Amino acid sequence: MKSLLLFALFLLNCAIHKETPDVYICDSxxxxxxxxxxNCRxxxxxxxxxxxxxxxxxKKEGKTLCAWED
Ligand SMILES: [Zn+2]
Incomplete structure (x- = not known):
């Protein structure tokens, strides 16, 4: 039972690391x-x-981080 829990945590950990943050772009x-x-300036x-x-x-599309972001 304990190993099953560890396995579940392992899967969760992988899912978090695989996920990349989402960003917003102007669709022009x-x-x-x-x-x-x-809501960035x-x-x-x-x-x-x-x-x-x-x-x-x-990044693949060659976009760079907006100058207003910190
Ligand atoms: Zn911005």
Whole structure:
């Protein structure tokens, strides 16, 4: 029973490490930045849809962290 619990914790641990944080981008097609906060100043003048994507995908698309983020 104890080993089963450890196994469950192991799986949970893996799931946490595999997950990458989500970031927000302005879906204009050419926005070069990604944002951690959907209410970031850098997104406030976005006139397109704000979409949530994974950090990995944002990096793969060549986006860089917004200058307003800390
Ligand atoms: Zn930002």
């Amino acid at each position: 097609g050419k926005a070069p930045r990604y944002h951690y906060k959907s 850098g997104l406030s003048n976005c006139s397109y849809k704000i979409v949530k994507i994974s950090l990995n995908r944002a």
